[in-house]
Amino acid sequence: MVISAKNLGLTFQTGDGTVEALKDVNLEIKAGEFVSFIGPSGCGKTTFLRVIADLEQPTAGTITVDGKTPAEARKARAYGYVFQSPALFPWRTVEKNVALPLEIVGMDRRQAAAHIARTLELVELGGFEKKYPWQLSGGMQQRVSIARALAFDANLLLMDEPFGALDEIVRDRLNEQLSALWQRTAMTIAFVTHSIPEAVYLSTKIVVMSPRPGRVIDIIDSPLPKERPLDIRESAEFLALAHRVREGLRAGHSEDS
Amino acid sequence: MSAQSPSARNETSQSETRWPRQPFTPLQLAIGLAVALFSLGTLAAGLTVGTPNYPIALFGALALATVARFWWPVSFWLDFALFLYGTGILFSALGAGGEIGSSFWLALATLWLLAWLFAERLSQAIAGGSASARFGFIVPTLFGISILLVWELITRGAGIPTILLPPPSMIFDRIMNSWPILLADFRQTILKAVLVGYVLGSGAGFLVAIAIDRSPFLKRGLLPLGNFVAALPIIGIAPIMVMWFGFDWQSKAAVVIVMTFFPMLVSTIAGLNASGHIERDLMRTYAAGYFSTLLRLRLPAAAPMIFNALKINTTLALIGAIVAEFFGTPTVGMGFRISTEVGRMNVDMVWAEIAMAAVVGSAFYGLVTLIERAVTFWHPTVRDGRA
Numbered sequence: 001m002v003i004s005a006k007n008l009g010l011t012f013q014t015g016d017g018t019v020e021a022l023k024d025v026n027l028e029i030k031a032g033e034f035v036s037f038i039g040p041s042g043c044g045k046t047t048f049l050r051v052i053a054d055l056e057q058p059t060a061g062t063i064t065v066d067g068k069t070p071a072e073a074r075k076a077r078a079y080g081y082v083f084q085s086p087a088l089f090p091w092r093t094v095e096k097n098v099a100l101p102l103e104i105v106g107m108d109r110r111q112a113a114a115h116i117a118r119t120l121e122l123v124e125l126g127g128f129e130k131k132y133p134w135q136l137s138g139g140m141q142q143r144v145s146i147a148r149a150l151a152f153d154a155n156l157l158l159m160d161e162p163f164g165a166l167d168e169i170v171r172d173r174l175n176e177q178l179s180a181l182w183q184r185t186a187m188t189i190a191f192v193t194h195s196i197p198e199a200v201y202l203s204t205k206i207v208v209m210s211p212r213p214g215r216v217i218d219i220i221d222s223p224l225p226k227e228r229p230l231d232i233r234e235s236a237e238f239l240a241l242a243h244r245v246r247e248g249l250r251a252g253h254s255e256d257s
Numbered sequence: 258m259s260a261q262s263p264s265a266r267n268e269t270s271q272s273e274t275r276w277p278r279q280p281f282t283p284l285q286l287a288i289g290l291a292v293a294l295f296s297l298g299t300l301a302a303g304l305t306v307g308t309p310n311y312p313i314a315l316f317g318a319l320a321l322a323t324v325a326r327f328w329w330p331v332s333f334w335l336d337f338a339l340f341l342y343g344t345g346i347l348f349s350a351l352g353a354g355g356e357i358g359s360s361f362w363l364a365l366a367t368l369w370l371l372a373w374l375f376a377e378r379l380s381q382a383i384a385g386g387s388a389s390a391r392f393g394f395i396v397p398t399l400f401g402i403s404i405l406l407v408w409e410l411i412t413r414g415a416g417i418p419t420i421l422l423p424p425p426s427m428i429f430d431r432i433m434n435s436w437p438i439l440l441a442d443f444r445q446t447i448l449k450a451v452l453v454g455y456v457l458g459s460g461a462g463f464l465v466a467i468a469i470d471r472s473p474f475l476k477r478g479l480l481p482l483g484n485f486v487a488a489l490p491i492i493g494i495a496p497i498m499v500m501w502f503g504f505d506w507q508s509k510a511a512v513v514i515v516m517t518f519f520p521m522l523v524s525t526i527a528g529l530n531a532s533g534h535i536e537r538d539l540m541r542t543y544a545a546g547y548f549s550t551l552l553r554l555r556l557p558a559a560a561p562m563i564f565n566a567l568k569i570n571t572t573l574a575l576i577g578a579i580v581a582e583f584f585g586t587p588t589v590g591m592g593f594r595i596s597t598e599v600g601r602m603n604v605d606m607v608w609a610e611i612a613m614a615a616v617v618g619s620a621f622y623g624l625v626t627l628i629e630r631a632v633t634f635w636h637p638t639v640r641d642g643r644a
């Protein structure tokens with residue numbers, strides 16, 4: 001079990017009272033799964049990802065990552081994290097940006113160079129090593145940030161709406177590439193999104209969440225095959241799955257109002 | 258340089274003889290008319306007022322002839338040639354020692370208008386692509402030179418007492434004749450007080466900023482102290498520093514340290530907080546330590562603000578060192594020279610020191626700016642043209 005959460009809860013203290021960002025979340029993610037978290041804003045999907053990454057501290061329940069606490073997992077560099085914005089360092093070239101985690105880990109240069117070449121190849125950015133991030137398009141920048149998250153071969157990739165800021169055409173292409181990448185590498189991926197087609201297209205498991213308090217209302221195992229061309233999105237199974245996710249989201253909302 | 262742009266087409270049409278063919282902006286039209294008016298006045302005054310001054314009248318006549326520009330293509334280089342010619346005429350009129358009358362002043366006005374018109378038309382031609390961009394340096398250079406020329410001609414023509422404002426030529430002579438003194442002052446004030454104070458003051462501001470950033474306790478204690486030091490008037494602390502550190506450059510360097518410390522402190526603290534939350538979270542996911550994050554993320558992100566402080570500090574250091582020398586110094590130094598020479602009515606020496614301070618200050622600032630551009634090449638304000 002890569003991630004195992006039991007009765008996980010997190011409350012924020014704000015100026016006008018407490019906010020229950022997460023309440024009684026129970027979830028298990030197995031190795032090699034592609035799990036999407038979907039729900040309206042405020043449902044705690046990003047917060048849950050940040051708890052896994054030890055960027056937020058839960059206030060109730062327990063969670064293990066790779067059998068360790070999130071803090072131990074973070075210090076063991078057990079995961080790569082892709083943020084909503086690329087967050088590349090503008091003073092570093094593409095290559096040096098991908099090298100950043102390797103420098104911090106203290107990998108020697110020759111070994112690092114091989115890693116960088118390989119990960120840039122994975123996101124199809126070979127040939128752009130010497131460019132600066134501000135010389136690239138938004139989609140390419142986000143691919144660099146994915147390469148950076150892959151650089152030190154963690155088996156767990158956490159992605160927080162990585163394609164949210166991109167247009168639909170670029171997004172479709174990146175989804176296809178991400179799916180191919182996941183099939184090739186056998187990583188475990190936790191992916192936050194608020195796009196139903198994106199979640200259904202990519203995932204083996206879809207976690208539907210609802211706000212106030214943030215909680216899991218449905219966990220759907222996808223019957224779709226592992227191999228997924230883009231036109232699978234017109235198949236009957238795909239549409240049925242998307243329908244079920246939409247129903248789940250709607251149910252979450254009606255409970256809320 | 259596209260030959261298809263509208264203004265380029267307009268400029269090339271100068272070579273055609275069809276009428277009308279020259280594009281005048283309203284401003285150029287107005288300056289051109291003013292040139293005509295003033296040159297007419299120059300011509301008339303040169304011939305009729307007091308003893309006739311034929312060279313000036315001739316210059317007036319030539320300048321008046323450029324009215325032809327409204328019907329016929331007249332190259333802007335002709336305006337430039339006339340400007341040079343008129344300058345020579347006016348200097349020879351001054352040298353001849355005759356009376357300086359209305360024709361002189363009208364000619365000076367004409368001269369200045371010609372220079373302006375030339376600069377306008379040259380800029381237009383460069384922007385339109387019909388003149389090489391290599392001439393771009395002429396416009397700012399001409400601006401500086403014409404200010405010096407007008408200054409020279411007015412101070413000498415009107416016989417302004419040199420105590421009030423010496424002509425630039427006199428200041429230049431003084432600079433040329435006083436190299437050893439100026440060099441000694443430069444060594445004392447710039448190489449010792451300014452440089453040492455600048456490096457120590459900026460360096461201390463930087464280090465204290467990092468210490469404050471590391472410890473919230475220091476933030477509460479040191480930041481108000483820094484604030485307090487910054488509020489101290491330089492006029493007040495300079496004599497105290499002389500009492501503490503003696504008459505030589507050390508006390509001036511101390512004043513510079515006090516003056517440059519705070520801008521650096523505040524800018525560095527602000528710069529260290531300039532990196533985004535996401536970037537800092539990113540470093541956290543790598544389990545990067547404090548110094549690793551500082552070195553790889555926060556200092557590079559702070560560089561633009563740190564360089565702002567370094568630039569401000571170049572001028573502050575110069576001001577601090579010069580003013581501090583007013584309060585006791587060995588008999589050398591730029592501030593010392595200014596305060597004593599003004600007392601001896603040697604105003605040209607005062608201006609020579611001011612000129613040196615201006616040149617050194619600009620060079621210092623320019624050097625820091627060059628380093629800044631090399632270090633923060635990635636910043637949106639610098640990278641234009643590279644993306």
